[in-house]
Amino acid sequence: MTEVAASATTDHALLPERGGSGNLRETSEQAEQVDLKRLNRALSVEAESGFGDLQGRAQTFSRFLSGVLGQDPPSDWVLDGEDRRKWQELGSHYALYPELDLPERQHLVAETRRWLDQIRRQQEPPPAPRPAPLPKPEGLSLEQPLQFLKGIGPKSAEKLAQLGLLTVRNALYYFPRDHVNYSEQVLIRQAKVGETVTLVGTIKSCTCFTSPKNKSLSIFNLKIADSSGSLTLTRFYAGQQFTQRGWQESLQRQYPRGARVAASGLVKKSKFGITLDNPQIEVLADEGVDSRSLQKGLRPAVATGKILPIYPLTEGITADLVRKAVQLALPAVAWVADPLPQDLKQTFQLLDLSLALQQIHFPETGEHLAQARRRLVFDEFFYLQLGLLQRRQRYREQAQSLPRYQPVSGELVDRFYQMLPFQLTAAQQRVIAEILADLRDPLPMNRLVQGDVGSGKTVVAVVALLAAIQSGWQTALMAPTEVLAEQHYRKLVDWFSQLHLPVDLLTGSTPAAKRREILRQLQTGELPLVVGTHALIQPTVNFQNLGLVIIDEQHRFGVEQRAALQQKGDHPDVLTMTATPIPRTLTLALHGDLDVSAIDELPPGRKPIHTVVARPGDRLQVVRLMEREIAQGRQVYVVLPLIEESEKLDLKSAIDEHQRLQEKVFPRFKVGLLHGRMSSSDKDAVIQAFRKRELDILVSTTVVEVGVDVPNASVMVIEHAERFGLSQLHQLRGRVGRGSDQSYCVLMTGSKGEDALRRLKVLEQSNDGFFIAEMDLRFRGPGEVMGTRQSGLPDFALASLMDDQEVLELARQAAEQLMAADPSLNQWPLLGRILEERQAHLLGPGLFT
Ligand code: ADP
Ligand code: MG
Numbered sequence: 001m002t003e004v005a006a007s008a009t010t011d012h013a014l015l016p017e018r019g020g021s022g023n024l025r026e027t028s029e030q031a032e033q034v035d036l037k038r039l040n041r042a043l044s045v046e047a048e049s050g051f052g053d054l055q056g057r058a059q060t061f062s063r064f065l066s067g068v069l070g071q072d073p074p075s076d077w078v079l080d081g082e083d084r085r086k087w088q089e090l091g092s093h094y095a096l097y098p099e100l101d102l103p104e105r106q107h108l109v110a111e112t113r114r115w116l117d118q119i120r121r122q123q124e125p126p127p128a129p130r131p132a133p134l135p136k137p138e139g140l141s142l143e144q145p146l147q148f149l150k151g152i153g154p155k156s157a158e159k160l161a162q163l164g165l166l167t168v169r170n171a172l173y174y175f176p177r178d179h180v181n182y183s184e185q186v187l188i189r190q191a192k193v194g195e196t197v198t199l200v201g202t203i204k205s206c207t208c209f210t211s212p213k214n215k216s217l218s219i220f221n222l223k224i225a226d227s228s229g230s231l232t233l234t235r236f237y238a239g240q241q242f243t244q245r246g247w248q249e250s251l252q253r254q255y256p257r258g259a260r261v262a263a264s265g266l267v268k269k270s271k272f273g274i275t276l277d278n279p280q281i282e283v284l285a286d287e288g289v290d291s292r293s294l295q296k297g298l299r300p301a302v303a304t305g306k307i308l309p310i311y312p313l314t315e316g317i318t319a320d321l322v323r324k325a326v327q328l329a330l331p332a333v334a335w336v337a338d339p340l341p342q343d344l345k346q347t348f349q350l351l352d353l354s355l356a357l358q359q360i361h362f363p364e365t366g367e368h369l370a371q372a373r374r375r376l377v378f379d380e381f382f383y384l385q386l387g388l389l390q391r392r393q394r395y396r397e398q399a400q401s402l403p404r405y406q407p408v409s410g411e412l413v414d415r416f417y418q419m420l421p422f423q424l425t426a427a428q429q430r431v432i433a434e435i436l437a438d439l440r441d442p443l444p445m446n447r448l449v450q451g452d453v454g455s456g457k458t459v460v461a462v463v464a465l466l467a468a469i470q471s472g473w474q475t476a477l478m479a480p481t482e483v484l485a486e487q488h489y490r491k492l493v494d495w496f497s498q499l500h501l502p503v504d505l506l507t508g509s510t511p512a513a514k515r516r517e518i519l520r521q522l523q524t525g526e527l528p529l530v531v532g533t534h535a536l537i538q539p540t541v542n543f544q545n546l547g548l549v550i551i552d553e554q555h556r557f558g559v560e561q562r563a564a565l566q567q568k569g570d571h572p573d574v575l576t577m578t579a580t581p582i583p584r585t586l587t588l589a590l591h592g593d594l595d596v597s598a599i600d601e602l603p604p605g606r607k608p609i610h611t612v613v614a615r616p617g618d619r620l621q622v623v624r625l626m627e628r629e630i631a632q633g634r635q636v637y638v639v640l641p642l643i644e645e646s647e648k649l650d651l652k653s654a655i656d657e658h659q660r661l662q663e664k665v666f667p668r669f670k671v672g673l674l675h676g677r678m679s680s681s682d683k684d685a686v687i688q689a690f691r692k693r694e695l696d697i698l699v700s701t702t703v704v705e706v707g708v709d710v711p712n713a714s715v716m717v718i719e720h721a722e723r724f725g726l727s728q729l730h731q732l733r734g735r736v737g738r739g740s741d742q743s744y745c746v747l748m749t750g751s752k753g754e755d756a757l758r759r760l761k762v763l764e765q766s767n768d769g770f771f772i773a774e775m776d777l778r779f780r781g782p783g784e785v786m787g788t789r790q791s792g793l794p795d796f797a798l799a800s801l802m803d804d805q806e807v808l809e810l811a812r813q814a815a816e817q818l819m820a821a822d823p824s825l826n827q828w829p830l831l832g833r834i835l836e837e838r839q840a841h842l843l844g845p846g847l848f849t
Helices: 025-031 034-050 062-070 081-093 102-123 154-162 168-172 245-253 319-336 342-347 353-361 366-398 412-419 424-439 457-470 483-500 511-523 558-568 584-589 616-631 647-665 679-692 726-733 752-766 770-781 784-786 805-821 829-843
Strands: 176-179 198-210 217-226 227-240 261-272 271-284 307-310 447-453 474-476 504-508 529-532 546-551 572-576 597-601 610-614 635-639 671-674 695-699 713-718 744-748
Touching: 025 529, 034 102, 062 081, 081 102, 102 529, 102 635, 154 319, 168 319, 168 504, 176 261, 176 271, 198 227, 198 271, 217 245, 217 261, 261 784, 271 307, 307 319, 319 353, 342 805, 353 366, 353 635, 366 805, 366 829, 412 457, 412 483, 424 457, 424 572, 424 597, 447 457, 457 474, 457 546, 457 572, 483 504, 483 529, 483 679, 504 511, 546 558, 546 784, 558 572, 558 695, 610 616, 616 635, 616 713, 616 744, 647 695, 671 679, 713 726, 726 752, 726 770, 744 752, 752 770
Parallel strands: 447 572, 447 597, 474 529, 474 546, 504 529, 546 572, 610 744, 635 695, 635 713, 671 695, 713 744
Antiparallel strands: 176 307, 198 217, 198 261, 217 227, 261 271
């Protein structure tokens, strides 16, 4: 099967090279210059390329690491004995790196990165010096309308209002989306590969057109020249909306011939000579703007040739207008009171708010900018965390003090353990203990259980249900699809009947009479457990005493839906479960008010799923694999993605593929079809048939993603794999490998894009859901991974969940400390007020409101 895989590219020029020849000896002579940036870069490149011990220009990743860590750390670093030992220990581990298997490599690299990050923080110089308080300008207040500033007329004010800029305060909080650093300005001829530079020149030509090779990619070329030469800057816009001629023309109009532009970015070499990687391009002043009208002295940053802010604009509003408004408003930062307690600012080395606001717009140096940004990012995270913690606090105060679990020995939970044909894994035991402790606690539980596909979350859920039932409570288990609810129900009936406990299933397709009976039994309290879908949150569903709510695949529900189920009881315990592991940063940002447990271990004896990325030329081998497995009595899934937004097309591709496979490829086998448009009884019939082995192959849309559990299936073929997120592919892949035999996952892709292949290769190399989720985050960004809107991911002005993880952790710590000191925040009235203002914006409705 391995031939199917496209061969990995090993030729990488990213690994560090010292002064040209880059051998180890030379590195050791320059021990003083151990370069953390380089070390970190090597570590992250290695991680991104899947831990293959990359071959760099001069040496392999592992040799580079063991070389650097094999010498003394830099002498100006303050390291204690333990840190020194750790340094050496890591060095010796890298000598063995080529011998390690994948999980060990992942672990070592992760550990090194964590440790280096910690060391770096210890070595960090204190933040930029705090200057004397800024002078408070009389006659300029924060609430003053911009219109009354000298130099801004009614016309300009109206334009600014289109950007939401009405007052001085608005202008101060209108953060630049980037800066052009003129201290990095060089002539085009001087630009060196690998440096970040700013170029200033005039536009020679500008074109924007649809890629001849990819109809959904738009290519933008801008040729600029200065006294020393010229170069072409390129940007790519992916997506149908950018290939419309109108859009392309409007983009071209923004870059008229002859206009002066500043472009900054990393210099790289391309087929056509030198260019900038993903450049920031700023039109400095085209003919439409009279730059002389900007009074002298208003633009010191420009005048002194330093750092120029670039603001988000809309059509008809010039950069200079916004810059001027901010500049005029800027002295008012002195009136901004800082809500953060002084000692907190000291502990976390934060700039004063007014200084940060000043420096985010017109920073004196790159370091000032970094410090300003750090403070403002901290604020965004800090208020979010404080809000989440306060929400939890309030909820707990309202909650009735009632433990839900009074353990009685030899009762339901113990009998359930005896029924299980296997030992619980250590991770399952730990998570169960955490849940039972929550149930014993008078405060209501609000816990998220994360566990990779197949880690055994169901068993853990059942223990929680039985513990609550045994103590006299009713319980509910809600799943996002009928297929999944049905499947849970089937398992639970099996166990519950042995325990002589009733359980019922309530979904949209439960017949009316049955439904009435279930509702009656819930109302009287006769029914201790109901399993169901969204049908459970209908207003007609009432419980006698609902004590525990479990929500499976919780991320598939909206916040309101989760809350609606919860409100069927009086502050019941809530357990949510997800198989889509969320990296810790996202967990904090999204669920700062939840406790999180991880089932981070799979039951023993599982064979990792053999995963390969396959190209169209490999089809024949894929067909052979399917035939071979089916001949051995196994079964196969073929999954098709959502081809377009349109469900119709989606359906068509599944129907076509089903027909093609049945008639042309596998006439001897039975091929079934499953898609979202089928009625739930039809869906169920198909899944039943597949489960009973009446079908060899199941062609499906992504409806099989969650839940479907057919241990005999051993092959998962995913078409157009590049269209899926990594976590979703991992989830789909989890439909096989549920038995003890070898299983296979084939990721079919016609894409030649290097990025797409690199992304898919992550799945070839890892079976670890958390690792895959981290990579997904790196490749696609948090918004796409979580689906910003449904997920309730906060909309930050500056903060990035990718790049600011460290600040997020600090903000969390700070919020916890403050809440511990004074949960009412009475000591800091201003803080309380700002929190309230921000809360509405950041938190949205939550489980605890
Ligand atoms: P998921 O976390 O994906 O919901 P399930 O709860 O469906 O996983 O469990 C997957 C399979 O593993 C089930 O067939 C279950 O019976 C089995 N299982 C769960 N825990 C263990 C264990 N400790 N040892 C062996 N098999 C287990
Ligand atoms: Mg499950």
